[in-house]
Structure formats: structure tokens, C-alpha cells
Amino acid sequence: MAAAIQVHGLRKAYGATEAVAGISFEVVEGECFALLGPNGAGKTTTLEILEGYRDRSGGSVEVLGVDPAQGGRDLRERIGIVLQSAGIDRELTVGEVVALFGGYYPHPRDPGEVIELVGLGEKRQARCRTLSGGQQRRLDLALGIVGDPDLIFLDEPTTGFDPSARRRSWELIDSLRALGKTILLTTHYMDEAQNLADRVAILAAGRIVAEGSPASLGGRDVAEAEISFRLPAGAGLADLPPLGPARPRLDDGRVMLRTEAPTGALHALTGWALARGDELEGLAVTRPSLEDVYLRLTGGDR
Amino acid sequence: MSTQTRTGSRPATGPLLLRQVRHQNKLFLRNPFSAFFSLAFPLMFLLLLGSLNAGQTLEARGGIPYIQFLTPGLLAFAVVSTCYTGLVTGVAMNRDMGILKRVRGTPLPASVYVAARILSSVWFSVVSAVLMVGVGVALFDVEVVWRMLPAAVGTLLLGAACFCALGMAVAALVPNGEAAPAVANFTVLPVVFISDLFFPMDAAPAWLRALGSVFPVKHFALALEATFNPLVTGSGWSWGHLAVVALWGLAGVLVAVRKFQWEPRSPGGSRRRRRR
Numbered sequence A: 001m002a003a004a005i006q007v008h009g010l011r012k013a014y015g016a017t018e019a020v021a022g023i024s025f026e027v028v029e030g031e032c033f034a035l036l037g038p039n040g041a042g043k044t045t046t047l048e049i050l051e052g053y054r055d056r057s058g059g060s061v062e063v064l065g066v067d068p069a070q071g072g073r074d075l076r077e078r079i080g081i082v083l084q085s086a087g088i089d090r091e092l093t094v095g096e097v098v099a100l101f102g103g104y105y106p107h108p109r110d111p112g113e114v115i116e117l118v119g120l121g122e123k124r125q126a127r128c129r130t131l132s133g134g135q136q137r138r139l140d141l142a143l144g145i146v147g148d149p150d151l152i153f154l155d156e157p158t159t160g161f162d163p164s165a166r167r168r169s170w171e172l173i174d175s176l177r178a179l180g181k182t183i184l185l186t187t188h189y190m191d192e193a194q195n196l197a198d199r200v201a202i203l204a205a206g207r208i209v210a211e212g213s214p215a216s217l218g219g220r221d222v223a224e225a226e227i228s229f230r231l232p233a234g235a236g237l238a239d240l241p242p243l244g245p246a247r248p249r250l251d252d253g254r255v256m257l258r259t260e261a262p263t264g265a266l267h268a269l270t271g272w273a274l275a276r277g278d279e280l281e282g283l284a285v286t287r288p289s290l291e292d293v294y295l296r297l298t299g300g301d302r
Numbered sequence B: 001m002s003t004q005t006r007t008g009s010r011p012a013t014g015p016l017l018l019r020q021v022r023h024q025n026k027l028f029l030r031n032p033f034s035a036f037f038s039l040a041f042p043l044m045f046l047l048l049l050g051s052l053n054a055g056q057t058l059e060a061r062g063g064i065p066y067i068q069f070l071t072p073g074l075l076a077f078a079v080v081s082t083c084y085t086g087l088v089t090g091v092a093m094n095r096d097m098g099i100l101k102r103v104r105g106t107p108l109p110a111s112v113y114v115a116a117r118i119l120s121s122v123w124f125s126v127v128s129a130v131l132m133v134g135v136g137v138a139l140f141d142v143e144v145v146w147r148m149l150p151a152a153v154g155t156l157l158l159g160a161a162c163f164c165a166l167g168m169a170v171a172a173l174v175p176n177g178e179a180a181p182a183v184a185n186f187t188v189l190p191v192v193f194i195s196d197l198f199f200p201m202d203a204a205p206a207w208l209r210a211l212g213s214v215f216p217v218k219h220f221a222l223a224l225e226a227t228f229n230p231l232v233t234g235s236g237w238s239w240g241h242l243a244v245v246a247l248w249g250l251a252g253v254l255v256a257v258r259k260f261q262w263e264p265r266s267p268g269g270s271r272r273r274r275r276r
Helices: A043-050 A094-102 A111-117 A133-145 A161-176 A188-196 A262-276 A290-298 B015-031 B032-050 B064-099 B099-104 B110-140 B148-173 B179-193 B206-214 B215-229 B239-259 B270-274
Strands: A005-014 A017-028 A032-036 A058-063 A079-082 A153-156 A181-188 A201-204 A207-212 A225-230 A247-251 A256-259 A284-286
Touching: A005 A043, A005 A181, A017 A043, A017 A058, A017 A111, A017 A207, A032 A043, A032 A161, A032 A188, A032 A290, A043 A058, A043 A153, A043 A181, A094 A133, A094 B015, A111 A133, A111 A153, A133 A153, A133 A161, A133 B206, A153 A284, A161 A188, A188 A290, A201 A290, A225 A262, A225 B239, B015 B032, B015 B110, B032 B064, B032 B099, B032 B110, B064 B099, B064 B148, B064 B179, B064 B215, B110 B148, B148 B179, B148 B215, B179 B215, B179 B270, B206 B215, B206 B239, B215 B239
Parallel strands: A032 A181, A032 A201, A079 A153, A153 A181
Antiparallel strands: A005 A017, A005 A058, A201 A207, A225 A256, A225 A284, A247 A256
């Protein structure tokens, strides 16, 4: 697979502050890659350098084989950009603005079809000023894809959406991937990255602190599992069976147990409970969520 | 990238420009303010001042009817409102809204976008001129001096181009959209009143006349007024005035090309949000 985006040692300084402090990553063709991080981490700065809006202080960048700082009309014909905030002529109708923008590209998609895709079919004749915030965001998405681009940049595409609109946009983004499009998105929603992205890079203070698939990020897949359950009435911690090297602790009536071998521990525990005729209420086996990893890596848990 | 075959080719510049001009025209007509200030406002002045001074003659201009002076003066005013004021406020506000930034991210060439905005402004200058001369002829017996019509049209177009260039230049310099109307009006209104536009400045103090002569509005107005003055001989071109207008226009082009911004730059605007 060829790389659609290559970033090596990218830096961007605003005066004395480094918004992006030397990051490197690659997005291969057909992949959905997410930059995840808190506000001010450098996500949008990185994206806008790749989109050609901003120059860089250092490092090298290639988008579809060209340097976006030099990329002219040829490059812009092949990329679709959904900015975090971009205005629209308020007195145009949805249909007019999508058709207008489609006309800028060599092989646009059908405007009516695109409007249906983003769920604005009923708003086709409506003036843009009458759209709600979420509807305007969907129009942003429509304008980003009407040119049928190979590569799509999405800067926080679903911020401010209600849950069903988000779900719809996720389906749309998934359908773009099915068409072979490459997608680079920024988000600060963990579930968005988890649902959409093949790979995620977590950005904090201008640096990539972790990179990988959502399932393996930050060692989630190999981290210790946590077993927890409510201690049966009349039992104490000392009554529990031997659980290997793991040492259980009691927290507000719940037993918490971290272990690298949850299978054996569970076997011992359930056997013990059955022999006593007890039910292990609230029994759960969990691994650190993407959110736990994110908070740990971005320092948000302090 | 994707293996699907692509049909279609890059849109040709001519049709692209035409579509973009139509788009700007549509926006112009749907915006009550732009339509009012470019079309209705100068027309209102014509009706008001024309009625108030019906039958008056201008001794300062060899005794021609006042309306032969007022009509071209108001044409100049309409051009300045449409091209200069309209572009300063329109472009600065669109920049603040992020409309320019969005366009910049598409394959539409910047030159086509800017040309379309200018052509649309010139188009409505012409519409306004035709409207006003039509009303002047119908209601106030304005005489169109046909032998000077080419000069009138040429002067109007050159003036429109100059004030579009100045409009783009000032739009590039104003800090944000909120300041734009104030800056536009503050630069236009005082100048308009010392530019032989509503009334001749012959009796005004010399320093005021000299001040008026610095700015392009007066030269534009005088050049247009000459083309409606039946006493003027020849084809009606005022080359001296037009040269001053052209110089200002050129200065406008230079500033606009160097300073033009596609993104908002007000600290309270999207700059803060952009660094995420």
C-alpha cells in the first residue's frame, strides 16, 4: 500500500510556543487515520499544514505525493476539506451551494445524491441561514465530498451533533472508506476514533504520545484485566481462594483484582462461589478503556 | 488511489468565471443591504435632489440644467457605493465568516474568485447607471449627449475598476468585518462631499478644493460630468482626470495583491480556535 500522507519531524512554532513539536506518521491509501487529543494539542495545526493553509517551521510533509505548501489546483482537485469552522453564504439554498462547489471539480458527484447522503434531502430548498448547527456541519461534510476526492480531511466532523446525527455521519464516513477513500480526521471523542479509525495517534502538547490500532493503543490489549464483584454477605477478603500472584483489595464492598491471567482467577473465584452457594453480584472483567489510556497519556487524569 | 475510472475534465476558466459571477450576482440581489445601497440609495438621491432643484441651472457650469450635472455625479456615487463600499464590507465580512477560507481549499483559482466578485460589482454599477439615466430621462428630461456616450461608458467602467481595486485593498487592510462598514463609510462620506458630486465646489475654499483633488472620487465625478455636459465639445474624454483615477486604481491593485488575506485575523475570531 502506498502512503497517501507522509509526515516526518513536522514542527510548527508560533513565536516561542511550539504548537507541533516534531511529529511523524504515515497514512496509507484507503486507511482511516485519527488524530486524537485534547484542545490545543496541535491537531488542527497539523491538519491545516497538510491541507496547505499553513506553512511549517520544520520537517517534511507529503500529501498524495506533493508538498501541500506547493500544492496548487492539482492537489486541491483530489482532496476534500471539512474545516472546523468555515462559513457559508447564508442566502444560498443547500442545493445551490452544493451544486456550486461541485462545479469547481473535474469529476464531481451528483449534488442531489450528496445532499441525500448527508441527510439533508428535506432541506435542499432551504436557505443556509435556516439550518441548525448540526445541519450546517452536515452541509460542511457534503461540500467536502462533492468533488469526489481521493483524500478527505475531517476536522472534528461531529462536534455538536446529537447521538443519532453522529451515528449517521459515522455511517457516511464508513461508506467513504468502502469507496477506497483515505480519511484523516481529528477528534476528541474516544468513541469516534474507536468506531471509525483503523489507526489512531494520540497527540498531547504537540507530540504523538501513542500510535496504533484503537484496540492495541497504549498496550490496552496486553494490559492487566481487572476483575471486580461484590463480596458475598458473610465473607471476608481472607475467605477468598488463592488467586495466583494477584492481590485482591476491597473498595466500598467491591472486590477489585488486577491480573494478567484472568481465566484462572475467574475459574477459582466462580468455583469458590458455587461451592458456597453464593452469587458473585456485579461480576465484571474489564480492560482499560481507550478513555483510560487517553487520560493517562495526555495527563488528563491528574 | 481508488481504481474507479474518472470521467470529466477540469472545468474551463470561461464557464467557471461566468458561473461564479452569476453566483455573486445572486448573492447581491438576495442581500437587501447591498441592493439598497447600490441601487435604491443613489436613485433616491436623484429623485430627491432632482425634484428639489427642478428647472434650476448651474452658472458655474455655463448655465446647463442642474440635472445634467447631478445625474452623472450620482452615477459616480453609485459606482463608489457598489464597488468600493460593497467590496470592503462584503469581502471583510465573508473573510470573517470563513467563506474565503473554505473557497481557498477548493480547486477554484483565487484569480477566478476575485475576478468574479469584481465583475459582479462592475455589472451592478452598470445596472445602477442604466436605471438612473433611464429615470432621469423619463422624469427630469436628462439629455443623453450621444456623441459622448462612448466616453461616458468608458469613464464609468474605468472608475468601477478603480474603486473595485481600492475596495479589495481596503478589505485586505481592515482588521475585521465589524470594522469594515465604519472604515468604508468614514473613508467615503467626507470625500464624497468635497468631490463636486452633489454640487459644484467652485465656490468652496481653495484648500478644500485642493484636498478634494487628492482623492479619485472628484476626478471620476468630473470626468463623468463632462460626458453629460452639452457645452463640452469633442468626444468627452477627460484624460487628465482619468489618469488620476487609474493611478489610484493601480495603487489599490498593488496593496490588494500584497496584503490580501483569506483567513480571519481578528484575535477573537477563529484564530484562537484554529490552533487546536
